[in-house]
Amino acid sequence: MPTTRRTVLQGIGVGGAASLAGCSADSAPQTNRRRTEKATSKQQQKTVERVAADPTDIPDPISRTEPKEVEVTLRPEEVTGEIEDGVTFTYMTYNGQVPGPFIRVRKGDTVNLTFENPEENAMPHNVDFHAVAGPGGGAEATMTAPGETAHLKFKATYPGAYIYHCAVPNMDMHISAGMFGIILVEPEEGLPEVDHEFYFGQHEIYTDKRAGEEGHHEFSMGSMPREDPTYVLLNGEKYGITPDNRGSPTVQTGDTARVYFVTGGPNLTSSFHPIGNVWEKLWPEGSLTTEPQTHIQTKQVAPGSTTVATMNFPVPGASKLVDHSLSRVMRKGCLAVIEAEGAERPDIFDPDPDT
Template identity: 80%
Template sequence: MPELNRRTVLQGIGLGGAASLAGCSTSSTPEATQTQTQTETTMNEQKMASRVAADPADIPSPISRTEPKEVDVTLRPEEVTAEIEDGVRFKYMTYNGQVPGPLIRVRKGDTVNLTFDNPAENDLPHNVDFHAAAGPGGGAEATMTAPGETARLKFKATYPGAYIYHCAVPNLDMHISAGMFGLILVEPEDGLPEVDHEFYFGQHEIYTNERASKKGKHEFDMGAMRREEPTYVVINGEKYACTPDKYGPAKVETGDTARVYFVTGGPNLTSSFHPIGNVWKKLWPEGSLTTRPQTHIQTKQVAPGSTTVATMDFPVPGDFKLVDHSLTRVARKGCMAIVQADGPENSEVFDPNPGK
């Protein structure tokens, strides 16, 4: 494997290459791109993780303060091997070891002090582009690091909303597909309406060189990605990760309200985000929290590189499945999460056995 450091990486992608990649340019030399692609598709299994799926309930609490402050954030691009499903291993690229990366929560007017720490045990350079950052490349050039390097970025959250962040190296589509995306929430100055629960989900597709469910190590397949033919389409990094058969569903009680933060990493497929047996009671399209919410929405398209924020309520008990309504992705490729509501039946709203 060729030695990678910041100098050789930046030389390989050309002078100014780090700046152009932040704008999704492919102006790097073919030789450099081929070398990096070969390196990325033959990475060593340095670290085995038992799980990369983000816990949908593990997110920061709503912000109650009324004044802006400086918020310290650390992101570590971690390359780990984990199972997409039982017996199927894959080399993920993650932020802080999870997919999607951690939900970062700030308030409009806050200053984000980011430490971007690329561990020495990684094989590859990484960076991060924040759609919430008003600056060139969203910080991608400033955070471009080789393994063993640390970069720092400071930006002010000047506009509210829910925004994606993602890796933006020359092979950014591969890095995002392998898990390098997340959501940064910039709360409006007046905060958000109170709810009983908040959950965080992210959808992306994974392209491998083997058929789904074939046991063993799956390598990343660049050709399948070019054809946009994914092996898996998943929510929170693994096949059916947030369901009773894997790590368990998100849980609520009947009568509760929940707000869902949803990000589509892609890199290619638009999600038709739908709650089976429910609707989005209020929905802020594209994560725009300064617009009037839409109401009682059955299915919302969320394009790669975008988000949505939506609320649900639970008048009856049961499993409410969150899916991409391109349903082959649910039935064949693993794209489903569940919110489980516990509590008494309410036959006036829903009676599965009328007359009995």
């Protein structure tokens, strides 16, 4: 029998769109959970050197004044990579990175999405855009088995920074394993000019071993409902975006930066904080048409939401981006760094005033 979205849904025990969107009590029955775990443990994904998204890999701000059609391709890729040295994990990603690609459009644009589920995958996947005004955010329309391709067209009718994520019945597992990202819908008037833009995503991973225990970690379907993660990560790897790991983005003192931040979850709310800095202007929930909050030290960002915030860098040194639930930083890996370079400013910060 040829594989269709309908047969995929039937094969994984989904009764309809409500189940697909995670709204049905039986959307992830225990038999399907066991089937998912078995498939994950048996599959032979390609091994990749890096899954951590480059926080500087963001499309340029939009300068045009008219809407257009924008082509976007997403590929759900199941890959094996390192969470930290010596610890491997089977990630589920969009286009091989965590978080998925930063998608940038303008209000009024039409997005032509191609969703390609590679043959080498073991599982069905899809995508739910919170920027889509339509059933399931496009989840049912993009539901694909390995080897299938789906197409979706939607108009970006409201501005803001929105999460997109996988929305199959075991969506909590798929999101935890890395399937989430941001789509930015710029307002028609555009965004204020800044010197830099950065992109970070937080999620938690549940495994069958302790953090730091060497070897391959399987996904733990037992610890996830208890919300007891092994790792809490920024951009998919423990301390991934730091000088001693993948490197940190650098700025010059006096520069301004805009940070786009998404909490994939699936369960934990982030208390997003820049150590040694504040969010100069902050748009909660990614709502870009509201007046920003100013000089915010810590902002809660719930799973399935975003925030957009700006930073200034008056003195040189590291601004450490963390979840201020600090055990997640010290024990579970939730830290990234932006490094400012430039002349010292002892009138603002003097670490040794007696010399």
